[in-house]
Amino acid sequence: MRYRSVAEGRFIRRINRFVAEAEVDGAAEIVHVKNTGRLADWLVPGRRVALEDAGPEGAGRAARKTRYSLIAAERPGGWVNIDSQAPNAVIREALLAGRIAELPAVRSLRGEAAFGGSRFDFHFDDGEREGFIEVKGVTLERGGVALFPDAPTLRGARHLEELAKAAESGYAAYVIFLVQMEGCLRFAPHGEMDPRFADALRRAAQAGVRALAYGSVVTADGIEIGGPLPVTGVR
16 A cells, blocks of 8 residues: 655654654644554654655645654664554455465455454455454564564454454454564564463464464555564464
8 A cells, every 4th residue: 555645754752642743844743643552662752754644734634633644664674654554454455466375365355344242354255255354463573573462452352352253153264463564574472561462362263263464565655565474472
């Protein structure tokens, strides 16, 4: 996926989960943060950042409080995309293009699919089976290992518990971790940060949920799916 208009700036400070301050064209701007995770490695004062530009007031952004949304930050060797809406868009594109090796023949794809007490990101049909897919964006890396989550997520654990129930009910069930940066060698659940999520992922795998991880090709103005990564720590 590509963003329509992107500006570059320097990160100043994070005000709260949703709002930060960045310098754009020499002026301090209040910007929207499109990710509620901690992002402590990337949102560092002085760090070069990329921002989606909605245009000046009166140019189609009447309902917006801010002109800019923070979408990426510079890291050694490239960029990390921090837009929490991007993974679903990237995975949708990849599924429909047959670029997910484990799901090469998806015929129909429906978003916000209800099952039990949850809504999964996608319901799919490949002509032989129906199933559900949950997508998680990964923005934390330690020593070449991509880790999720970067903050405790009760909602994420519940999604996995519901996915396990779907698998036990006969549906195909997948959780896909999209690593929103380049250079990672493998993926693992971040049990030290969130033991409940890590345990839920292990139990979901035992119930028949397939855990997949894919890297990304990331630039300041876009992100697309990369190659598959080994998933460890789920057995």
